[in-house]
Amino acid sequence: MSAHSEPIPLPATRRRMLPALREWTEREEVFSLLMILPPMAFLIALVGYPFAYGIWLSLENRPVAQPGTFIGLGNFMTDFRDPTFWQVVQNTFVYTGVATVLKMVGGLGLALVMNQAFRMKNLVRAVLLLPFIVPTVLSTIAWMWILDPSFSVINWLLVHGGIADRGPSWLGNGSWAMFSLIMVNTWRGLPFYAITLLAGLQTIPLELYEAATIDGAGALDRFRYVTLPLLKPVVFIVTMFSLIFTFSDFQLVYVLTRGGPANATHLFATYAFDIAMSGGQFGLGASVALAMLPPLALLIIALALYLRRA
Amino acid sequence: MVEDDGWPVRALRLWLPLGFFLIFALFPFYWMAITSLKPNQELYNPQLMPLIVRHPTLKHYVDLLGETDFLVWTWNTMLVATVSTAISLVFGTMLAYPLARMNFPGSALVSFAVAATYLVPQPLLFIPMAEIIERMGLGNTLTSVMLTYPTLLIPFCAWLLMGYFKSVPRELEDAARIDGASRLQTMFLVFLPLCKPGFISAGIFAFTLAQNEFLYALIFLTDTSVRTVPVGAIAELIRGDVFYWGQLMAAALLGSIPVAIIYSFFVEHYVAGLTAGAVK
Numbered sequence: 001m002s003a004h005s006e007p008i009p010l011p012a013t014r015r016r017m018l019p020a021l022r023e024w025t026e027r028e029e030v031f032s033l034l035m036i037l038p039p040m041a042f043l044i045a046l047v048g049y050p051f052a053y054g055i056w057l058s059l060e061n062r063p064v065a066q067p068g069t070f071i072g073l074g075n076f077m078t079d080f081r082d083p084t085f086w087q088v089v090q091n092t093f094v095y096t097g098v099a100t101v102l103k104m105v106g107g108l109g110l111a112l113v114m115n116q117a118f119r120m121k122n123l124v125r126a127v128l129l130l131p132f133i134v135p136t137v138l139s140t141i142a143w144m145w146i147l148d149p150s151f152s153v154i155n156w157l158l159v160h161g162g163i164a165d166r167g168p169s170w171l172g173n174g175s176w177a178m179f180s181l182i183m184v185n186t187w188r189g190l191p192f193y194a195i196t197l198l199a200g201l202q203t204i205p206l207e208l209y210e211a212a213t214i215d216g217a218g219a220l221d222r223f224r225y226v227t228l229p230l231l232k233p234v235v236f237i238v239t240m241f242s243l244i245f246t247f248s249d250f251q252l253v254y255v256l257t258r259g260g261p262a263n264a265t266h267l268f269a270t271y272a273f274d275i276a277m278s279g280g281q282f283g284l285g286a287s288v289a290l291a292m293l294p295p296l297a298l299l300i301i302a303l304a305l306y307l308r309r310a
Numbered sequence: 311m312v313e314d315d316g317w318p319v320r321a322l323r324l325w326l327p328l329g330f331f332l333i334f335a336l337f338p339f340y341w342m343a344i345t346s347l348k349p350n351q352e353l354y355n356p357q358l359m360p361l362i363v364r365h366p367t368l369k370h371y372v373d374l375l376g377e378t379d380f381l382v383w384t385w386n387t388m389l390v391a392t393v394s395t396a397i398s399l400v401f402g403t404m405l406a407y408p409l410a411r412m413n414f415p416g417s418a419l420v421s422f423a424v425a426a427t428y429l430v431p432q433p434l435l436f437i438p439m440a441e442i443i444e445r446m447g448l449g450n451t452l453t454s455v456m457l458t459y460p461t462l463l464i465p466f467c468a469w470l471l472m473g474y475f476k477s478v479p480r481e482l483e484d485a486a487r488i489d490g491a492s493r494l495q496t497m498f499l500v501f502l503p504l505c506k507p508g509f510i511s512a513g514i515f516a517f518t519l520a521q522n523e524f525l526y527a528l529i530f531l532t533d534t535s536v537r538t539v540p541v542g543a544i545a546e547l548i549r550g551d552v553f554y555w556g557q558l559m560a561a562a563l564l565g566s567i568p569v570a571i572i573y574s575f576f577v578e579h580y581v582a583g584l585t586a587g588a589v590k
Contacts, residue, residue, distance in 0.1 A: 053441075082552065124332070251525070
């Protein structure tokens, strides 16, 4: 950082006309609040208001382009009686749980591998992040082709490698479709885990490992008693992030399966989209989206408090 | 960690797992590239070994650029990403500077609200948002996404910048204040010029997020002339049940390249932004 050595231009006295006003805006709290006001107003108008309006919508029976009628918790009652809704709940938890564990384990593995010294490390790190930075929809289209029912390259390899007579129907069978979604989600999210955990690993002082080695700790002990405890805060934050955004995922499912076959891969977001956008029932759709809120709110509040403290 | 290993150990601990992860990470891109170069008779012949191209052709690229509005979508995407990134950096700075540097009533609440807003996922908001945009008469305009993307990006930028701002020493600002500079002058002439790396990190990150956005674009933009690349590719290159795989892969590759190029210039900043929240 190069410091400015030339003198700071001093304020002229041209504002003498309104010295009182100027003095007022120079007060720390006034300056801060004036500065914060425009972005806060923007966020309240376009995040706070839609959020509140969404809650209102969920309490209405509201076919598209018609005035709604207030029906209290009617939409939520409809959801709870809808077997598809419960299927969606189950799908979302399976998808989030399995994908998060895979990203965690794989990401930690990759971070540990990357934490060794080797040539072109920065290049490798940059390349490994590609799945995370490329627009999700575009890379998912590539996966769709990799998993194509007739021309899947994985199946070609399975068949010609003598492993199977014919490969699985990746997107046509409910369980395989969920498996495929989890695989693609892991593919995309793993680099985020790995690179963040790697950054965390690099903050651990080498002396600690040396001290542990002198005390007779083996590689496994060093991992368990030095690496893991010191990595815990990073692991916590990355996991919370991943949980929030995997739980509310939309793009991947919309592109790869549209929730099918037979709702086997619908998540809250895609199901809400189907009901509201395709089915035109805004109130009911809003209620499905809001059903995500209780578990999400817990995660969001916990993480927001934690981040603010840090 | 400290000991010196022979090459078999090193191969087992480094190159083997690294090779596996590299293949897993890069294969879809290889597949995009190779598919986009194959002529159709090769693409849809199940007898041929699919991992190589025999007769490469640029036909899919020519068709993509000539027969579809891909270039329009690319332009729209760039424009929207640039505008929403700019808005987000300005508003993000206005939030981050007071939060990082000043004491004011309610600052704890504001910083909590910013962190929480950052974490509120879009699917919680898209249905009411669709109606609000419709009511404002902004359906099928790029304005609709230029207004809504910053809602996703501002909290993120504010939060990333706040961390960066806190890492800049206060001495210069104190000196400027003592010399009689106003708070605004101190902020603009003294402080912000020191924060370029922070702005680059936040800007790159916001830009890639904006290019990546899909849900709002899908709902608000239904006319081909205002579509962005992700929505255009999904909605128009997949016509009914017919998949033009060559063209789709060409579009996926071309759509990824601008992001990848920008990213390659600023990897360090990107990684700094990515890990800023988790690693202090």
